Amino acid sequence: MLRLIVVRLAWFFPTILVTSMVLFLAVNVIPGSAAKAALGIDATPQAIARFEHELGLDRPLYVQYFEWLARVLQGDFGTSFQNRVPVGPEILARLPVTLELALLAFLIANLIAVPLGAFAAYYHQRPVDTVISAIATLFGAIPNFWMATLLILLLGMTLRWLPAGGYVPFAENPAMNLRLLLMPALSLGVVSSALLLRIMRAEMIEVLSSDYIRTAFAKGANPSVVIWKHALRNSLIPFLTVGAVEFGWLFGGVVIIEDIFLLPGLGSLVLVGIINRDYPVLLSSVLVITVVVLTLNLVVDILAAVLDPRQVHARSEQ
């Protein structure tokens, strides 16, 4: 158990380092230039050269990378090319919005996936299973931005149940905060639930066909005791790992969804960074998102191990 945590932690930092390299490279390889974005397409070659020299963009890529890395490690995320404000505080202010949205979306995805997946598995190869599997396929096929548009049209414009966009911090007005985040979280969560539902269903089918489930029935347990007390924990062990990956995917959706719902989160900052070729903004936001996702993966790996006594005892047996 302890060994597992140490191994995972030992991999954690190299992974982030490699990710940062890939990120830096990717951002610099995409077509377009920061100078043209900042100065406009009419900018003279001299103005562009001056802009790039001032910001150090004319130096070799590896020099730029190590300089950026050194600053980031000291907590300095640089200043925006576009409006010359420090990126660090901006990210810090926007991170809670994105975290709340992602967690809420993930919660919704699981609230759909776990019970429906378990239900479908229990009625494996019967009509209920077919219907639920069809719903999962449908959910998985919906692009999240289209889902968002539909929700705004239905819940925002026609029924006028929820505000169509905007943001209020949770500390200021919790009820309003949740009302504002519900639609964006639904757009992300419903789509994400599709894959999770399939995984839950598949794991649950396997677990339900195992002998210890028959033992539970042989003891006289009813189906709900069997599913929730005997089968769920066994299904959750593999499910969690996929869940962590899906959580990462969810962050990809955050970029567009935050823009649609006018949420001042990291996702919309990423979008601004891409459009303006504002490298410090783009790099730092994506790096922070990466760290969040990797941290979650780490936590999930450890949690999956805690859920499985065979792993907890793996050390003490040797």
Place this chain on the structure above:
Amino acid sequence: MQELIRPRRRLDTPPVLAVDNLSVQLQTRQGTARVVEGVSLEVWPGEIVGVIGESGSGKTMTALSILRLMPHVARIVGGDIRLSGTSLPSLSDAQMRKLRGNRMALIPQDPLSALNPVQPIGRQVGEPFVLHRRSRWQTAWEQAVRLLGAVHLPLPETRAAEYPHQFSGGMRQRAMTAMALALEPDLLIADEPTTALDVTIQAQVLRLLGEIRDEHETAILLITHDLGVVAESCDWVYVMYAGRIVEEGPVGRLFAHPSHPYTQALLNATPSIELAQAELAAIPGRIPSPYEIGPGCRFADRCAQRLARCAQEPPLLPVAAEHLARCWLLEEVRA
């Protein structure tokens, strides 16, 4: 007056388990599989009754049908199952749940896969108290420790908190037995309880079943493919082949005078110490598929003593008092 061969049979009470002309079919894409057909058997209090047959003989499906734990493609299409006189097929699922783990319990084949890997042993052994007696978990745990001690598991207090993967095969089967015994059921169904175990552990588990029978007058239905297990522990035996009972009788009598060619072949195919040097006789051919069963004797294709009339299936014919076999040869001998 006829000698009473089945000593535990009583006239004042019904048997603990009476399976009467039971037929079970599987409905699958391949068609209808007749996996159990016209099976009748009885288990009386304090009796250990063996059901022996190779895989595909329908013995496990018979056991699961009694508990209503068969796969959902299986249907009971005929016959009756009575537990101390109560007809089970007519009960609702909720009524069946009240009986399972309470009045009748299962000891499964492979104790490792039959134990939940993520729950401590004590919790699993004590669970019947929570399910049927509405006990609190703490009481159930204390009962589990007591039961684990009763099945001779050393250090039951410590062991109860451990997980299945920390147990040896024999310990796991003891834990499964403790779980099945929890509420002192009238009927124990042991589905190949020794198959997954070492030979030395097998003997311990069989001895334990004997103890349970002696202490609680429990009726035990022992499903097995091992003639040695039957010889060692059973009072009465039913031989199953391709969904049919082909021979039944008291163990000593049946082993001394096997009267169905299948039973004879089965005995010849089993190694014994005296015959260690002799060649084992394998039974030629395979058990027929349950999807394609004809009107004749189901063993005819593999039978060395086949007759013309075997194209029609014989009924169970008397060999001696309470010893029956499903073979035309019995009439030939008499004629």
